[in-house]
Amino acid sequence: MNIYFCGSIRGGRQDMEIYQKIAKKLQNYGQVLSHDDISEKGVEAVPGGDEAVYDREMEWLAQSDVVVAEVTQPSFGVGYEIGQAMALKKRILCLFRPSSGKVLSAMIQRAKGKLGSSIFQVQDYEEEEVEVVLENYFGEFTKN
Numbered sequence: 001m002n003i004y005f006c007g008s009i010r011g012g013r014q015d016m017e018i019y020q021k022i023a024k025k026l027q028n029y030g031q032v033l034s035h036d037d038i039s040e041k042g043v044e045a046v047p048g049g050d051e052a053v054y055d056r057e058m059e060w061l062a063q064s065d066v067v068v069a070e071v072t073q074p075s076f077g078v079g080y081e082i083g084q085a086m087a088l089k090k091r092i093l094c095l096f097r098p099s100s101g102k103v104l105s106a107m108i109q110r111a112k113g114k115l116g117s118s119i120f121q122v123q124d125y126e127e128e129e130v131e132v133v134l135e136n137y138f139g140e141f142t143k144n
């Protein structure tokens, strides 16, 4: 199974450690297609610049079976990727931490109502629960 992981880069890197934890856990369930610069670096680390990043990410998205997005830190790129994933009819899991004090965009929160919950899910969680949340999701996923 190919898993595409998205998390904010230029939208803000404050949740980077959580992204690293999620990406590591996802490796238990399949091949993780994700920017390898889940680090302090942004696009500057990628030869070819923004165009190369865009092409690579869209290719990986197209190859994915499921998309996991950490959506707590708002990011144009992550929102765009979720929209593209919906258009491609990918299964999508959005992870949101209410304890951040942020309020998730209605365009993500309510998108789940437009598709079946087996296709699009928004899951509230706390950082220490993230591994269990992923275990539950992928346990159910492999049954369907």
Ligand SMILES: O=c1[nH]c(=O)n([C@H]2C[C@H](O)[C@@H](COP(=O)(O)O)O2)cc1CO
Pocket (backbone or CB within 6 Å): 005, 006, 007, 008, 009, 010, 011, 012, 035, 042, 043, 044, 053, 057, 075, 076, 077, 078, 081
């Ligand atoms: O350098 C990058 N590398 C990269 O893979 N992306 C993609 C993957 C991330 O899930 C998403 C982050 O978007 P943003 O940078 O707008 O927060 O966009 C985005 C950038 C910079 O925008």
